[in-house]
Each structure stands twice: as structure tokens, then as C-alpha cells.
Amino acid sequence: MSKEKSVNKGAKQLRDIPLSVLDLVPIVVGGTAADSFRNSLDLAQHVEKWGFHRYWLAEHHGMPGVASSATSVVISYIASGTSKIRVGSGGIMLPNHAPLVIAEQFGTLESMYPGRIDLGLGRAPGTDPLTARALRRDFQSSGDDFPELLAELRSYLNPSSSGSSSVRAIPGEGLNIPIWLLGSSGFSARLAGELGLPFAFASHFSPDYTLPALEIYRSSFRPSEVLDEPYVMVGVNVVAADTDEKAQWLATSQELQFLNLLRNQPTPLNPPVENMDEIWNDYEKVAVKRQLRSMITGNPETVKEKLQAFLDVTQADELIIHTQVFDHKARLRSYEILAEIVMGK
Numbered sequence: 001m002s003k004e005k006s007v008n009k010g011a012k013q014l015r016d017i018p019l020s021v022l023d024l025v026p027i028v029v030g031g032t033a034a035d036s037f038r039n040s041l042d043l044a045q046h047v048e049k050w051g052f053h054r055y056w057l058a059e060h061h062g063m064p065g066v067a068s069s070a071t072s073v074v075i076s077y078i079a080s081g082t083s084k085i086r087v088g089s090g091g092i093m094l095p096n097h098a099p100l101v102i103a104e105q106f107g108t109l110e111s112m113y114p115g116r117i118d119l120g121l122g123r124a125p126g127t128d129p130l131t132a133r134a135l136r137r138d139f140q141s142s143g144d145d146f147p148e149l150l151a152e153l154r155s156y157l158n159p160s161s162s163g164s165s166s167v168r169a170i171p172g173e174g175l176n177i178p179i180w181l182l183g184s185s186g187f188s189a190r191l192a193g194e195l196g197l198p199f200a201f202a203s204h205f206s207p208d209y210t211l212p213a214l215e216i217y218r219s220s221f222r223p224s225e226v227l228d229e230p231y232v233m234v235g236v237n238v239v240a241a242d243t244d245e246k247a248q249w250l251a252t253s254q255e256l257q258f259l260n261l262l263r264n265q266p267t268p269l270n271p272p273v274e275n276m277d278e279i280w281n282d283y284e285k286v287a288v289k290r291q292l293r294s295m296i297t298g299n300p301e302t303v304k305e306k307l308q309a310f311l312d313v314t315q316a317d318e319l320i321i322h323t324q325v326f327d328h329k330a331r332l333r334s335y336e337i338l339a340e341i342v343m344g345k
Helices: 033-050 071-080 099-112 129-136 146-157 187-195 207-220 244-262 282-291 300-314 328-342
Strands: 019-023 054-057 086-093 117-122 179-183 199-201 232-240 296-298 318-322
Touching: 019 033, 019 328, 033 054, 033 071, 033 328, 054 071, 054 117, 071 086, 071 099, 086 179, 099 117, 099 146, 146 179, 146 187, 179 187, 187 199, 187 207, 199 207, 207 232, 207 282, 207 300, 232 244, 232 300, 232 328, 244 282, 244 296, 244 300, 244 328, 296 300, 300 318, 300 328
Parallel strands: 019 054, 019 318, 054 086, 086 117, 117 179, 179 199, 199 232, 232 296, 232 318
Antiparallel strands: none
16 A cells, blocks of 8 residues: 655645545535536546545535535546546545445445545544434444444455454455544544554534644554554635635635534525625624634635645645535636645646
8 A cells, every 4th residue: 555645844835735625515505416416526527637636525414515425426426537536535434334334335436446545434423313323223323433343344454454254345355445534533533543544634624623633643643554654634624716805705605504503404505695794693603603713715825825824733744625615616716726826737
């Protein structure tokens, strides 16, 4: 397995690190899931051309604004319409599934698209408690057994490391599928470090825990057959546009999405609005702004400056960009701006 390489600390510039894409396949007001899939494929084809490194899709369930619930299926769709960009899960919520099923699904994907598939794993349900119970069937499951589920999954992909077993993942067994651990707190950070696996942190919705989790990961890291040194990818919300004002306006769609989640009223992604203060109260404004406080919005110069500052603080080895805007052309333009200011595309 090729190992991810960290950039020397203290010397990182945006041009030095890979940029990747996190896509929740947003369903917008007035649109359908079919529209969302076509838009995601179009985005993947564009960012591949612009030089982005990975394209990850996230498992969520029961959310009217997210179409990526059948994550493995969507990964195959995106991979089939692209040729070189890595495609993977950011992530698969492992406690929702039998490890054997995930080994088989990703063994199938790796067999179809060799050398291009990533398996990012999380332990949260990715949904509300009732839907989680429907998914997991074991009503007592809380994700605390994640280390055991992970060990079982890895044993199917690399059975020689765990001795003989009468249960086999075919396809899957013996295939070189990079496994990442995802987290929004310290649990997976420590586990990833102890196992010597790459770690991806969800700063795009858990900004307060970003630096503590990265410190836990780096301090607990043990070299493995996968990595010689820690490798961190950090998620960040970015909305780039030709002007600061337009970017801030476009970003209100994501603010509305978080506000509706806060109100326990999830909806499809709404169009942007002129004045959020007419919609949220003071408490809601503080809560949403806190949740999204690491969001970067602005024109190309503003975004480049803020993204470099974010990199300076996190010392990430890779950034995975989440852009949740209503208009598909505006989403394309946001990623195009990133390609222009970071990679000179």
C-alpha cells in the first residue's frame, strides 16, 4: 500500500498540500435526488479536471436534504463517471452495517475501480435515534463497539493478519483498500493514532474540538505498515465567489440548513436569503454561528487568506472542502476558484 506523506511542519503552504472534496449530494428545494446525483457527477468531473485529489461521499439517513444514504452505490456512480480522482466514503458509519458487508461492498468497488477507492469509517449513526435503531436493529448499539467492528472488518480484508477464518469477504480479501478513521471528537482520533491509520476530522461541523482531536491523534500515533508518521485531513466549509457579498449570501443556505436541524425540522437545501436576522432568534443565531464558525466565505483573495490561516493553525496534511450552496453553477464556481487560487488551474 502506498503511504500518505506528511508535509514538513512549519512550512506548509496551500500549494503544498492536496485539496479534496466532501459531497453530501444536496437535495435542493424544488429538486429531486436524481437531479442531485447528476449534479454531483458533474462536480466530480470538474474537480478531477481541476486537480482535486479525492471525492468523498458521506452516509446520512432520513435527511430530506441529503441524497447519499446508499453511500457505496453513489461511490460507484461517481467512480464510473471519472477516471483518476480517488473516490470514497467520508464516511461509512460502520456500526450501521455488518463489517462483512462493508468488506464485500468496498472489495467490489476496489475490483471495479482499482487503486481509486478509499474507505473512511465513522462510528456515529449519521441520523436521528429512531432511524439509527431501524438501521442497526440492535437497539442497544451505541457505537462503543466500533474498535471491535473495525478489527473484524480489517480481518476480512487482510485475513493473514488475524489467522484463518471460515468467513471470507469475496471480493475484498487481500485487496489494498486504504482505511481512514473519521471523527468529530477524541475517540476516533486516539484509535487512529494507536493503530497508525490516517485520520480525518470533521471541523466543518465540530470546530471546537478540532485542535484537541488533532493533538490526541498526533500524540498517540504509532507507526504501522500503513503510515510512518501521522497523516491528518481536516474538513472545512468553504463558499467562494467573485465577491465577498455574494459568497456570504450563498452561505445563508447552509446556515438555514443548520437552523432547521436545530429546530428539529430538516428540509431540502433552501435558496439563499437576504437577511438571516429576519429568520432566526438571538439564541439560534449564536448556536448556528458557533457550529459554523470555521466556515470560510469570500472572494478569491479573502478565501485564500483565510484558508492559509486555517492551515497554519491545524497543520493539516490535506484539506477536504465541503461547499453546500443552493445553485449548482455557484457550487462549481466555488471549487473552480479554489483550484485557481491554490493549484493555479
